[in-house]
Protein backbone atom coordinates (compact mmCIF):
# COMPACT_ATOMS: atom_id res chain seq x y z
CA UNK A 16 0.00 0.00 0.00
CA UNK A 17 1.91 3.07 1.19
CA UNK A 18 4.82 2.63 3.55
CA UNK A 19 5.24 6.42 3.99
CA UNK A 20 1.79 7.01 5.51
CA UNK A 21 2.00 7.31 9.30
CA UNK A 22 -0.11 4.71 11.09
CA UNK A 23 -2.07 7.52 12.74
CA UNK A 24 -2.00 9.62 9.56
CA UNK A 25 -4.64 12.20 8.79
CA UNK A 26 -6.81 11.39 5.82
CA UNK A 27 -9.02 13.74 3.80
CA UNK A 28 -11.40 12.18 1.29
CA UNK A 29 -13.26 14.10 -1.43
CA UNK A 30 -16.21 12.40 -3.07
CA UNK A 31 -18.29 13.33 -6.10
CA UNK A 32 -21.29 12.09 -8.01
CA UNK A 33 -19.47 8.98 -9.27
CA UNK A 34 -19.62 7.34 -5.85
CA UNK A 35 -23.43 7.48 -5.86
CA UNK A 36 -23.91 6.36 -9.45
CA UNK A 37 -24.09 2.66 -8.62
CA UNK A 38 -26.75 3.55 -6.04
CA UNK A 39 -28.90 4.77 -8.93
CA UNK A 40 -28.21 8.54 -8.85
CA UNK A 41 -27.01 10.39 -11.94
CA UNK A 42 -23.65 12.05 -12.35
CA UNK A 43 -23.41 15.48 -13.98
CA UNK A 44 -20.86 15.39 -16.78
CA UNK A 45 -20.98 11.81 -18.01
CA UNK A 46 -22.65 11.29 -21.42
CA UNK A 47 -26.01 10.51 -19.77
CA UNK A 48 -25.44 12.96 -16.91
CA UNK A 49 -27.70 15.68 -15.54
CA UNK A 50 -26.03 18.45 -17.55
CA UNK A 51 -26.81 16.58 -20.76
CA UNK A 52 -30.52 17.01 -19.99
CA UNK A 53 -30.79 20.45 -18.39
CA UNK A 54 -28.71 23.61 -18.69
CA UNK A 55 -26.72 24.78 -15.68
CA UNK A 56 -27.89 28.33 -16.43
CA UNK A 57 -31.53 27.23 -16.05
CA UNK A 58 -31.34 25.42 -12.70
CA UNK A 59 -28.05 25.84 -10.83
CA UNK A 60 -27.34 29.55 -10.47
CA UNK A 61 -28.84 32.23 -8.20
CA UNK A 62 -29.86 34.07 -11.38
CA UNK A 63 -31.88 31.06 -12.55
CA UNK A 64 -33.69 30.95 -9.21
CA UNK A 65 -34.42 34.69 -9.33
CA UNK A 66 -35.71 34.41 -12.91
CA UNK A 67 -37.78 31.23 -12.62
CA UNK A 68 -37.97 29.81 -9.07
CA UNK A 69 -40.73 27.34 -9.99
CA UNK A 70 -38.43 25.73 -12.60
CA UNK A 71 -35.61 25.39 -10.06
CA UNK A 72 -37.98 23.99 -7.40
CA UNK A 73 -39.23 21.47 -9.97
CA UNK A 74 -35.65 20.34 -10.77
CA UNK A 75 -34.77 19.74 -7.11
CA UNK A 76 -38.20 18.30 -6.22
CA UNK A 77 -37.67 15.60 -8.84
CA UNK A 78 -34.16 14.78 -7.58
CA UNK A 79 -35.34 14.77 -3.94
CA UNK A 80 -38.18 12.40 -4.81
CA UNK A 81 -35.74 10.13 -6.64
CA UNK A 82 -33.38 10.07 -3.64
CA UNK A 83 -36.23 9.17 -1.29
CA UNK A 84 -37.72 6.57 -3.63
CA UNK A 85 -37.36 2.96 -2.60
CA UNK A 86 -34.28 1.29 -4.01
CA UNK A 87 -31.82 4.16 -3.56
CA UNK A 88 -29.36 3.08 -0.88
CA UNK A 89 -25.67 3.36 -0.02
CA UNK A 90 -23.45 1.04 -2.04
CA UNK A 91 -20.27 -0.79 -0.93
CA UNK A 92 -18.15 2.33 -1.63
CA UNK A 93 -20.15 4.47 0.83
CA UNK A 94 -20.00 1.68 3.39
CA UNK A 95 -16.25 1.23 2.94
CA UNK A 96 -15.63 4.92 3.74
CA UNK A 97 -17.75 4.64 6.90
CA UNK A 98 -15.69 1.60 7.87
CA UNK A 99 -12.46 3.52 7.25
CA UNK A 100 -13.61 6.31 9.58
CA UNK A 101 -14.55 3.78 12.26
CA UNK A 102 -11.38 1.68 12.07
CA UNK A 103 -8.55 3.98 10.96
CA UNK A 104 -6.36 4.90 13.98
CA UNK A 105 -5.92 8.51 12.84
CA UNK A 106 -8.27 11.30 11.76
CA UNK A 107 -10.54 10.91 8.74
CA UNK A 108 -12.53 13.80 7.25
CA UNK A 109 -14.96 13.07 4.44
CA UNK A 110 -15.76 16.06 2.22
CA UNK A 111 -18.52 15.38 -0.26
CA UNK A 112 -19.71 17.49 -3.17
CA UNK A 113 -22.85 15.36 -3.22
CA UNK A 114 -26.13 16.69 -1.93
CA UNK A 115 -27.57 13.22 -1.30
CA UNK A 116 -27.50 11.62 2.17
CA UNK A 117 -25.94 8.28 1.24
CA UNK A 118 -22.74 8.84 3.24
CA UNK A 119 -24.79 9.48 6.40
CA UNK A 120 -26.97 6.48 5.72
CA UNK A 121 -23.81 4.36 5.38
CA UNK A 122 -22.59 5.56 8.79
CA UNK A 123 -20.06 8.35 8.04
CA UNK A 124 -20.04 11.00 10.78
CA UNK A 125 -17.04 13.30 10.17
CA UNK A 126 -18.65 14.64 7.04
CA UNK A 127 -18.83 18.00 5.26
CA UNK A 128 -21.44 18.60 2.55
CA UNK A 129 -19.57 21.39 0.78
CA UNK A 130 -22.29 21.79 -1.90
CA UNK A 131 -25.14 21.47 0.58
CA UNK A 132 -27.92 18.97 1.17
CA UNK A 133 -31.03 18.40 -0.91
CA UNK A 134 -32.96 17.21 2.16
CA UNK A 135 -32.60 20.64 3.79
CA UNK A 136 -34.29 23.95 3.06
CA UNK A 137 -33.13 27.49 3.76
CA UNK A 138 -35.28 30.54 4.37
CA UNK A 139 -34.03 33.66 2.58
CA UNK A 140 -36.04 35.80 5.03
CA UNK A 141 -34.56 34.52 8.32
CA UNK A 142 -31.60 32.33 7.16
CA UNK A 143 -32.90 29.33 9.09
CA UNK A 144 -31.67 25.98 7.72
CA UNK A 145 -33.65 22.87 8.56
CA UNK A 146 -34.78 19.46 7.40
CA UNK A 147 -36.94 19.57 4.27
CA UNK A 148 -37.69 16.02 3.06
CA UNK A 149 -40.69 17.06 0.98
CA UNK A 150 -41.72 19.04 -2.08
CA UNK A 151 -40.80 22.75 -2.06
CA UNK A 152 -42.75 25.44 -3.89
CA UNK A 153 -43.28 29.18 -4.15
CA UNK A 154 -45.92 28.83 -1.44
CA UNK A 155 -43.72 26.95 1.04
CA UNK A 156 -43.73 28.45 4.52
CA UNK A 157 -40.63 28.69 6.73
CA UNK A 158 -41.17 26.66 9.92
CA UNK A 159 -38.99 29.19 11.77
CA UNK A 160 -40.32 32.67 10.91
CA UNK A 161 -43.57 31.73 9.20
CA UNK A 162 -42.79 33.71 6.04
CA UNK A 163 -44.11 32.28 2.78
CA UNK A 164 -42.31 32.38 -0.57
CA UNK A 165 -38.74 32.60 0.69
CA UNK A 166 -37.71 28.96 0.89
CA UNK A 167 -34.92 27.56 -1.29
CA UNK A 168 -33.14 24.25 -1.38
CA UNK A 169 -29.98 24.25 0.78
CA UNK A 170 -27.47 23.64 -2.02
CA UNK A 171 -24.58 25.63 -3.48
CA UNK A 172 -25.11 26.98 -6.97
CA UNK A 173 -22.46 28.35 -9.32
CA UNK A 174 -21.21 31.68 -8.06
CA UNK A 175 -22.07 30.88 -4.44
CA UNK A 176 -19.56 30.08 -1.71
CA UNK A 177 -19.34 26.38 -0.78
CA UNK A 178 -19.87 25.52 2.89
CA UNK A 179 -17.27 25.00 5.65
CA UNK A 180 -14.29 26.04 3.53
CA UNK A 181 -12.25 27.01 6.58
CA UNK A 182 -12.64 23.53 8.08
CA UNK A 183 -11.82 21.90 4.74
CA UNK A 184 -8.68 23.94 4.03
CA UNK A 185 -7.56 23.43 7.64
CA UNK A 186 -7.80 19.67 7.21
CA UNK A 187 -6.13 19.75 3.79
CA UNK A 188 -3.21 21.77 5.15
CA UNK A 189 -2.30 19.05 7.63
CA UNK A 190 -3.34 15.84 5.94
CA UNK A 191 -1.01 12.96 5.11
CA UNK A 192 -3.23 11.32 2.53
CA UNK A 193 -5.77 12.88 0.16
CA UNK A 194 -8.14 10.56 -1.69
CA UNK A 195 -10.42 11.81 -4.48
CA UNK A 196 -13.29 9.51 -5.43
CA UNK A 197 -15.79 9.70 -8.29
CA UNK A 198 -15.34 13.33 -9.27
CA UNK A 199 -14.40 14.79 -12.65
CA UNK A 200 -12.43 17.62 -11.06
CA UNK A 201 -14.33 20.10 -13.21
CA UNK A 202 -15.66 22.36 -10.45
CA UNK A 203 -13.67 24.68 -8.20
CA UNK A 204 -12.76 25.05 -5.41
CA UNK A 205 -13.02 21.23 -4.98
CA UNK A 206 -10.90 20.65 -8.09
CA UNK A 207 -8.02 22.49 -6.41
CA UNK A 208 -7.98 20.42 -3.22
CA UNK A 209 -5.47 17.94 -4.63
CA UNK A 210 -2.91 20.71 -5.16
CA UNK A 211 -3.62 22.14 -1.71
CA UNK A 212 -3.01 18.73 -0.10
CA UNK A 213 0.05 18.03 -2.20
CA UNK A 214 1.85 21.35 -1.99
CA UNK A 215 0.69 22.76 1.37
CA UNK A 216 0.71 19.54 3.35
CA UNK A 217 3.08 17.37 1.30
CA UNK A 218 0.37 14.72 1.36
CA UNK A 219 0.23 11.62 -0.80
CA UNK A 220 -2.62 12.01 -3.29
CA UNK A 221 -4.68 9.20 -4.79
CA UNK A 222 -7.49 9.22 -7.34
CA UNK A 223 -10.14 6.47 -7.33
CA UNK A 224 -12.43 6.90 -10.33
CA UNK A 225 -14.12 5.03 -13.13
CA UNK A 226 -11.55 6.49 -15.50
CA UNK A 227 -8.71 9.00 -15.37
CA UNK A 228 -10.13 12.48 -14.69
CA UNK A 229 -8.85 15.63 -16.41
CA UNK A 230 -6.64 16.30 -13.42
CA UNK A 231 -5.34 12.74 -13.06
CA UNK A 232 -1.72 13.84 -13.57
CA UNK A 233 -1.93 15.87 -10.34
CA UNK A 234 -2.23 12.66 -8.30
CA UNK A 235 0.61 10.43 -7.12
CA UNK A 236 -1.43 7.32 -7.88
CA UNK A 237 -4.73 6.20 -9.33
CA UNK A 238 -6.98 3.17 -9.29
CA UNK A 239 -9.65 2.90 -11.95
CA UNK A 240 -12.94 1.02 -12.06
CA UNK A 241 -16.43 1.14 -10.51
CA UNK A 242 -16.40 2.76 -7.07
CA UNK A 243 -18.29 -0.16 -5.52
CA UNK A 244 -15.29 -2.37 -6.33
CA UNK A 245 -12.20 -0.19 -6.10
CA UNK A 246 -13.11 1.77 -2.96
CA UNK A 247 -13.71 -1.27 -0.68
CA UNK A 248 -10.51 -2.86 -2.03
CA UNK A 249 -8.49 0.30 -1.40
CA UNK A 250 -9.91 0.73 2.12
CA UNK A 251 -9.21 -2.90 2.93
CA UNK A 252 -5.58 -2.50 1.85
CA UNK A 253 -5.22 0.78 3.79
CA UNK A 254 -6.55 -0.76 7.00
CA UNK A 255 -4.39 -3.82 6.46
CA UNK A 256 -1.30 -1.61 6.07
CA UNK A 257 -2.10 0.09 9.40
CA UNK A 258 -2.54 -3.18 11.27
CA UNK A 259 0.50 -5.04 9.93
CA UNK A 260 3.12 -2.30 10.17
CA UNK A 261 4.96 -2.31 13.51
CA UNK A 262 4.26 1.08 15.13
CA UNK A 263 7.97 1.66 15.82
CA UNK A 264 8.67 1.63 12.08
CA UNK A 265 6.18 4.33 11.21
CA UNK A 266 7.11 8.02 11.22
CA UNK A 267 5.19 9.23 14.30
CA UNK A 268 4.06 12.82 14.52
CA UNK A 269 5.37 14.72 17.56
CA UNK A 270 2.32 16.89 18.20
Ligand code: BJW
Nearest residue numbers: 031032033042043044112173174197198199202203225242
Ligand atom coordinates in the same frame (compact mmCIF):
# COMPACT_ATOMS: atom_id res chain seq x y z
C1 BJW B 1 -17.52 6.97 -11.45
C2 BJW B 1 -18.55 6.08 -11.63
C3 BJW B 1 -18.49 4.93 -10.86
C4 BJW B 1 -18.95 7.67 -12.94
N1 BJW B 1 -17.47 4.74 -10.02
N2 BJW B 1 -16.51 6.77 -10.62
C5 BJW B 1 -13.13 29.73 -14.07
C6 BJW B 1 -12.02 29.11 -13.53
C7 BJW B 1 -12.05 28.56 -12.25
C8 BJW B 1 -13.20 28.62 -11.50
C9 BJW B 1 -14.30 29.21 -12.03
C10 BJW B 1 -14.28 29.77 -13.31
N3 BJW B 1 -15.51 30.29 -13.57
C11 BJW B 1 -16.29 30.06 -12.50
C12 BJW B 1 -15.58 29.41 -11.56
C13 BJW B 1 -16.07 28.95 -10.23
C14 BJW B 1 -17.10 27.84 -10.36
C15 BJW B 1 -16.53 26.72 -11.23
O1 BJW B 1 -15.79 25.88 -10.78
N4 BJW B 1 -16.92 26.67 -12.49
C16 BJW B 1 -16.39 25.65 -13.40
C17 BJW B 1 -17.46 25.32 -14.41
C18 BJW B 1 -15.09 26.13 -13.99
N5 BJW B 1 -17.35 27.38 -9.02
C19 BJW B 1 -18.25 27.94 -8.22
O2 BJW B 1 -18.97 28.85 -8.60
C20 BJW B 1 -18.31 27.44 -6.80
N6 BJW B 1 -18.17 28.54 -5.91
C21 BJW B 1 -17.06 29.27 -5.86
O3 BJW B 1 -16.10 29.08 -6.59
O4 BJW B 1 -17.09 30.26 -4.89
C22 BJW B 1 -15.95 31.14 -4.78
C23 BJW B 1 -14.80 30.56 -4.01
C24 BJW B 1 -13.51 30.94 -4.30
C25 BJW B 1 -12.44 30.42 -3.59
C26 BJW B 1 -12.65 29.53 -2.58
C27 BJW B 1 -13.93 29.17 -2.27
C28 BJW B 1 -15.00 29.66 -3.00
C29 BJW B 1 -19.64 26.75 -6.54
C30 BJW B 1 -19.77 25.47 -7.29
C31 BJW B 1 -21.17 24.88 -7.10
C32 BJW B 1 -21.35 23.55 -7.81
N7 BJW B 1 -22.71 23.19 -7.75
C33 BJW B 1 -23.13 21.91 -8.38
C34 BJW B 1 -24.68 21.85 -8.44
C35 BJW B 1 -25.36 22.15 -7.11
C36 BJW B 1 -25.70 20.94 -6.32
C37 BJW B 1 -26.57 19.94 -7.11
O5 BJW B 1 -27.52 20.35 -7.78
O6 BJW B 1 -26.30 18.74 -7.01
O7 BJW B 1 -22.56 20.83 -7.65
S1 BJW B 1 -22.51 21.71 -10.06
C38 BJW B 1 -22.26 19.97 -9.92
O8 BJW B 1 -20.85 19.74 -10.14
C39 BJW B 1 -22.57 19.61 -8.45
C40 BJW B 1 -21.39 18.73 -8.13
O9 BJW B 1 -21.19 18.65 -6.74
C41 BJW B 1 -20.26 19.34 -8.90
C42 BJW B 1 -19.10 18.40 -9.14
O10 BJW B 1 -19.49 17.34 -10.01
P1 BJW B 1 -18.86 15.87 -9.79
O11 BJW B 1 -19.28 15.33 -8.50
O12 BJW B 1 -17.40 15.92 -10.05
O13 BJW B 1 -19.63 15.05 -10.93
P2 BJW B 1 -19.21 14.83 -12.46
O14 BJW B 1 -20.41 14.33 -13.16
O15 BJW B 1 -18.55 16.02 -13.03
O16 BJW B 1 -18.10 13.68 -12.40
C43 BJW B 1 -18.43 12.35 -12.04
C44 BJW B 1 -17.17 11.51 -12.06
O17 BJW B 1 -17.48 10.22 -11.57
C45 BJW B 1 -16.58 11.31 -13.47
O18 BJW B 1 -15.16 11.50 -13.43
C46 BJW B 1 -16.89 9.85 -13.81
O19 BJW B 1 -15.88 9.23 -14.62
C47 BJW B 1 -16.93 9.24 -12.44
N8 BJW B 1 -17.78 8.07 -12.34
N9 BJW B 1 -19.42 6.61 -12.60
C48 BJW B 1 -16.49 5.72 -9.95
N10 BJW B 1 -19.45 3.98 -10.99
